[in-house]
Amino acid sequence: MGKTLFDKVWDAHVVDSIENGPQVLYIDKHLIHEVTSPQAFNELEERNIPIFRPDQIVATADHNTPTQNQHLPVKDALSRNQLKQLANNCKKNNVTLYGLGHKYNGIVHVMAPELGITQPGMTMVCGDSHTSTHGAFGTIAFGIGTSQVAQVFASQCLLLTKPKSLRVTVNGTLKPGVLPKDVILYIISKIGTNAGTGYFCEYAGNVFKNMSMEGRMTVCNMSIEMGARGGMIAPDETTFKYIKDREFAPKGKDFENKVAYWKTLPTDTDAVFDKEYEFDAADIEPMVTYGTNPGMGIKINAKIPDLNDTSFEKSLEYMDFKKGDYMLDKPINYVFIGSCTNSRIEDFRVAAQYIKGKQKAPNVTAWLVPGSKKVEAQIEEEGLKTVFEAAGFELRQPGCSACLAMNDDKIPEGEYCVSTSNRNFEGRQGQGARTILASPLVAAATAIEGKIVDVTKTFSLEKELI
Amino acid sequence: MEKFTTLQSTAIPLEIENIDTDQIIPARFLKATDKQGFGDNAFRDWRFDKTGNINKKFTLNNPKYSGSILVAGNNFGCGSSREHAAWALTGYGFKVVISSFFADIFKGNALNNGLLPLQVSEAFLKELFTVIKTQPNTKLVVDLKAQTLTVEGINLQTNFDIDPYKKTCMINGYDDIDYLVSKKEQIEAFEMSR
Numbered sequence: 109m110g111k112t113l114f115d116k117v118w119d120a121h122v123v124d125s126i127e128n129g130p131q132v133l134y135i136d137k138h139l140i141h142e143v144t145s146p147q148a149f150n151e152l153e154e155r156n157i158p159i160f161r162p163d164q165i166v167a168t169a170d171h172n173t174p175t176q177n178q179h180l181p182v183k184d185a186l187s188r189n190q191l192k193q194l195a196n197n198c199k200k201n202n203v204t205l206y207g208l209g210h211k212y213n214g215i216v217h218v219m220a221p222e223l224g225i226t227q228p229g230m231t232m233v234c235g236d237s238h239t240s241t242h243g244a245f246g247t248i249a250f251g252i253g254t255s256q257v258a259q260v261f262a263s264q265c266l267l268l269t270k271p272k273s274l275r276v277t278v279n280g281t282l283k284p285g286v287l288p289k290d291v292i293l294y295i296i297s298k299i300g301t302n303a304g305t306g307y308f309c310e311y312a313g314n315v316f317k318n319m320s321m322e323g324r325m326t327v328c329n330m331s332i333e334m335g336a337r338g339g340m341i342a343p344d345e346t347t348f349k350y351i352k353d354r355e356f357a358p359k360g361k362d363f364e365n366k367v368a369y370w371k372t373l374p375t376d377t378d379a380v381f382d383k384e385y386e387f388d389a390a391d392i393e394p395m396v397t398y399g400t401n402p403g404m405g406i407k408i409n410a411k412i413p414d415l416n417d418t419s420f421e422k423s424l425e426y427m428d429f430k431k432g433d434y435m436l437d438k439p440i441n442y443v444f445i446g447s448c449t450n451s452r453i454e455d456f457r458v459a460a461q462y463i464k465g466k467q468k469a470p471n472v473t474a475w476l477v478p479g480s481k482k483v484e485a486q487i488e489e490e491g492l493k494t495v496f497e498a499a500g501f502e503l504r505q506p507g508c509s510a511c512l513a514m515n516d517d518k519i520p521e522g523e524y525c526v527s528t529s530n531r532n533f534e535g536r537q538g539q540g541a542r543t544i545l546a547s548p549l550v551a552a553a554t555a556i557e558g559k560i561v562d563v564t565k566t567f568s569l570e571k572e573l574i
Numbered sequence: 575m576e577k578f579t580t581l582q583s584t585a586i587p588l589e590i591e592n593i594d595t596d597q598i599i600p601a602r603f604l605k606a607t608d609k610q611g612f613g614d615n616a617f618r619d620w621r622f623d624k625t626g627n628i629n630k631k632f633t634l635n636n637p638k639y640s641g642s643i644l645v646a647g648n649n650f651g652c653g654s655s656r657e658h659a660a661w662a663l664t665g666y667g668f669k670v671v672i673s674s675f676f677a678d679i680f681k682g683n684a685l686n687n688g689l690l691p692l693q694v695s696e697a698f699l700k701e702l703f704t705v706i707k708t709q710p711n712t713k714l715v716v717d718l719k720a721q722t723l724t725v726e727g728i729n730l731q732t733n734f735d736i737d738p739y740k741k742t743c744m745i746n747g748y749d750d751i752d753y754l755v756s757k758k759e760q761i762e763a764f765e766m767s768r
Contacts, residue, residue: 123764129739132757134764144656146607157755162657172605188606193607197633237655237679250677253657255686255749263754265761269737271678301592302649304696305678337678401652420589512601512654521624533596533653535619559649 110376112273113342114308115250117373121231123265130267130548136230137258138164139216140192140203142513143171144235148198148257159201161264166225167198167205170215171236172514175504178208185517193292200335212355214480214506216446217241221325221483228343230255233260236442238448238530239338240331244324245351246343246373248308251332264527271337272382274307274376280389285564287458288323289450289528289547292330293395297405298301299383299385304336307383310375311341315389321350322454329449330530333402342374394563396435397545399423404532408550409436409562426534426544428522435560440544442525443474444556446504447511450528450548451479453486459552460492468500469558475517476501477509499557513538526554576688577747581669581716582726584641587706588633593646594653595680599662601654612658613665634666642669645702649673651680651691657717660687670716672723674699686749692716692723698732705730713740718744 123132145167152159159165172187182188191208198205206212212219217238220226228246233239234255242249252266259266276295309331316324324341331339348367351357358366393407400423406412412424415430422525424431445451445459456476468474476496478484484506487493496503510517511529513536519525521540528551529536531544546554553563602613620632628635644663650673653661660683663671669689676684684691693701705712705725713726718741721724723732736744743749752763 123761129737134761143604147609147657150608151751155751157751160761176594184605190605190607210671235655235657237653251655252681252685253655253656253660253683255683259750259754262751263757265754265757267739267754268748301677304651305675332679335649335677350579401594419591422590444732453723506684510613512596513622514601514604531594531596531653533594535600536596539600539619539624 110374110379112379130269132265133268137232139234140167142190147254151258157262159261162202164201169207171508173507174226174290175509178505188393215448218479224357228357237332241325241329243328243338243340250338271308274383275381277313277386279313281388287547288326290395292327293405294392296334302335305336307337309336316447322452343370437560441523444527445509447476447529449530455548459548460495464495466556472555474501474555477504478506526551575747583643585645586639588646591647592649596657597660600625607663612662616662616666644668645672648675652677655679657683660684664750
């Protein structure tokens with residue numbers, strides 16, 4: 109029987125197997141940030157265990173950083189202390205840190221791929237559930253808890269039971285205005301928030317083959333929102349082209365040898381998956397969520413479903429929506445374009461294309477937060493900054509920002525925010541804040557109109573820009 | 575890690591599905607650099623209203639219910655990988671969480687902190703909610719060695735699954751670091767062979 113992409117990468121990293129128990133899996137790259145690493149550093153120090161492979165760790169500051177005046181000392185004392193501790197821990201243990209203000213700084217799942225740190229066939233972990241993003245490169249990448257961060261510090265390995273395999277195939281042609289974010293929101297709305305629990309997912313079909321790396325990262329990013337520890341897409345010419353010549357990518361002959369290996373990774377035709385789903389691209393429309401988990405999504409012009417279920421009703425009560433309501437025309441005062449899901453250059457290009465020559469609605473506060481210093485620089489180089497500022501949008505400095513609202517970027521209580529992030533949980537964007545997940549195009553259109561509008565009717569995108 | 579063998583306790587019902595780790599411990603409390611104090615903010619925005627007053631409707635504030643077992647709806651612990659959620663639950667005093675389904679990362683984090691994620695069938699969970707809500711003084715007995723959950727006073731019992739390696743760790747209070755560090759030579763040999 110043939111092997112899946114996942115099998116090939118996993119099997120190449122097994123150091124040992126415990127009888128009737130987990131396997132010892134070798135980890136190639138360990139990404140860390142300020143929020144989930146301090147307790148792990150403490151643990152090792154208390155037990156007098158050195159960091160085993162500091163060269164394989166890369167640190168960034170992203171979760172708890174301000175998106176304004178990054179050149180000034182961080183105002184909040186607790187945040188400042190957390191960032192200082194990261195810097196001290198990295199220095200003490202010889203770990204590379206791209207801290208606040210560094211030209212490589214950014215959201216961990218944006219900066220690592222754009223620096224060429226993420227490569228096909230690798231195993232990667234980070235104390236963050238959206239580590240699944242890196243699976244876009246054909247990498248086994250997944251989020252871990254802080255105890256596991258300490259385990260990787262101590263041994264560059266983890267004890268894991270091999271997950272089951274799941275494949276989601278989407279073939280066909282996407283309609284204009286349907287972005288990768290809509291594809292993944294559609295999939296999660298169809299299969300639910302725990303369909304992937306216990307599985308590692310592979311996305312297959314021509315829809316993903318035709319996607320840019322940015323789009324593939326958006327899709328893999330949200331694998332965790334259907335419960336899957338990670339999601340992968342087979343590496344191909346798009347992947348190789350993206351990686352080539354990036355700062356930490358292999359160079360010259362080394363790159364060629366790697367490409368030859370990467371080409372052996374895609375799933376064999378006779379491989380069998382434990383679970384499969386198939387969807388038709390033609391059925392997918394721009395999506396919005398109406399509830400408090402990412403599975404509660406509908407087509408932008410559909411009605412909120414009518415279910416008799418306590419958790420469902422609690423969710424609608426929090427959102428102050430009614431069964432059978434339309435999402436279209438709902439007034440919206442906040443728009444956030446950012447997060448590890450949608451803060452790459454392509455996302456800002458799509459937004460700028462819609463926004464150009466228009467004005468933000470007066471009722472809307474619109475924050476645009478690039479995923480990294482590089483994206484920030486590119487926004488300026490491509491002239492997008494001028495477009496955003498002329499339209500009344502606020503372009504901030506890189507970081508996780510209002511996706512989890514650990515810093516000051518909070519949505520006020522009771523307000524709705526159309527957000528390109530990944531979670532619409534209660535209070536996620538601030539206490540009492542109400543999140544509606546959507547693509548950067550829907551978010552941009554909402555900011556212009558001051559309400560949710562059917563983007564398929566108001567605008568058609570040039571196909572090559574999607 | 576604290577050892578776990580058996581536990582007898584009353585339980586607190588939290589009959590909500592898809593409880594994510596943002597509810598268990600909101601992001602604004604993740605600024606600490608140690609593991610202490612998270613219990614004070616467990617389920618913060620459900621326990622208290624915006625002005626800091628106790629939300630009397632919330633199950634943890636209901637004087638009827640007490641104990642170190644939390645019984646929660648399907649897909650408990652989904653979302654963020656923050657281990658702070660496990661620290662918040664243990665900090666609050668929970669030793670066991672019962673649900674019909676746990677999210678992967680939470681489950682691992684719980685086991686790494688001596689908090690037992692105990693999975694039961696959807697039907698058993700439903701029955702358990704009914705029993706606790708009608709008779710809050712009912713005691714549950716968790717026997718990790720035998721892998722059984724028994725509801726005292728009535729004829730209700732179920733077996734539960736746990737990875738044998740993790741079971742040994744819980745019973746003995748071991749964590750994975752010692753094991754992995756002991757494999758150092760083998761890991762180095764693996765690195766050389768690549």
